[in-house]
Amino acid sequence: MRPTSTLSRIRAHTLLSPTPASLAAYLAQHPPSGSSATLYSLSLSHADPALLAPLRGRPNSIGSFHVAPAPVAEPALAIAHVEDATVFRSELSGRGHAEVGRWQRPGNAWPEDARGRGEGEMERVRREEGWAGMWRAVDGGNVPDLEGVSAAAFVLLTDATPRPLLSALDRLYPAAAKVGLVTAPTPFITGRPHTLLHGERVYEAGALGLALRTPLDVAVDYGVEPLSEPFTIAAAQGNMLLRLAGDSPNPAQTLIASIQRRDRTRATQLVKDEEFYLRLERAGGAGEGVVKILSGDPGRGAISLETEDSLVPGQVVQFMQRKKRHTPHPLAHELALTVVPRTDSVENGRPGEPHTVDGFRVGSEGGIIADGVCTVTGAVARAASSARV
Secondary structure, three states, X not given: OOOOOOOOOEEEEEEXXXXXXXXXXXXXXXXXXXXXXXXXXXXXXXXXXXXXXXXXXXXXXXXXXXEOOOOOOOOXXXXXXXXXXXXXXXXXXXXXXXXXXXOOOOOOOOHHHHHHHOOOHHHHHHHHHHHHHOOOOOOOOOOHHHOOOOOOEEEEEEOOOOHHHHHHHHXXXXXXXXXXXXXXOEOOOOOEOOOXXXXXXXXXXXXXXXXXXXXXXXXXXXXXXXXXXXXXXXXXXXXXXXXXXXXXXXXXXXXXXXXXXXXXXXXXXXXXXXXXXXXXXXXXHOOEEEEEEEEEOOOOOOEEEOOOOOOOOOOEEEEEEEOOOOOOOOOOOEEEEEEOOOOOOOOOOOOOOOEEEEOEEEEEOOOEEEOOEEOOOXXXXXXXXXXXX
């Protein structure tokens, strides 16, 4: 069900092929109120971040960069004015993604290379703190900017590792909805790994956010449908599904059997690079999510999942596949955030005539935030002011 709103607490549009003149005209027609905060994001396909100067001149504004979701094929600037919102900054950031391999040094052994022969930091953390410790924050779990702030929902712009911030917000505001964007990497745009803009200030790590005093309705369409019946986990380790309960204990073989059963009943067969997913019920009855299956070993049965959450025995899971769907355009009070496919290059959008469409339309290769991090390609999260006040 799409979120609806009668409160118009959010005014959201996306400027296509924006120019300084079209942005000035938009801001004149849709000026922010004195009590609102401004959220904005510029697509990587736009060559000139100087366009953002009028927005950065407003202290109560936060912004960053995104990858434009399909079918947008031209430069885009998404803008949303959000009422009754407090801007905050968080330095919480998780561990960087693991890198495979390392540079080879010529000549004799270097002293620092000897460290690789012993226990590394990740091995130590896993031994002492378990899998949950692998994703802990580097610097604790508090958000000083939110001390004394009452919030019913959050909108976030984050770096590539938002889990520590989400864990802190879940602890501090368990009933509040959290939605947002893992912002685009910007090393070739600004020289920073990420670029988070708060007024005239620039940050390259952590997160910026809006703490809303009124609730948000958030709906996520993962774009998938069941491939199998539900199963219960019998054994797991971290993000590895090792064994299922019942007559089909081998997860990898169960997935293969489900694909073969599907292909016997339809005209088209398994295609190269087709992706499959796992729906899982979150621990403690906190809803459900969908994660991508990365790899599997039919011999041993193990399946690796694209998730930072540890699987637990007794958890209910279900194999899923992509489905065809029609995604309606967002409305002028909606935020629409999409997970887009990863690419090795940034296509420069071809500018056309400047025009404006409804909704805050942005995309991310790194994932979107919808009460957790979603990296399922094609997933769309929509958020709007709730009718529940």
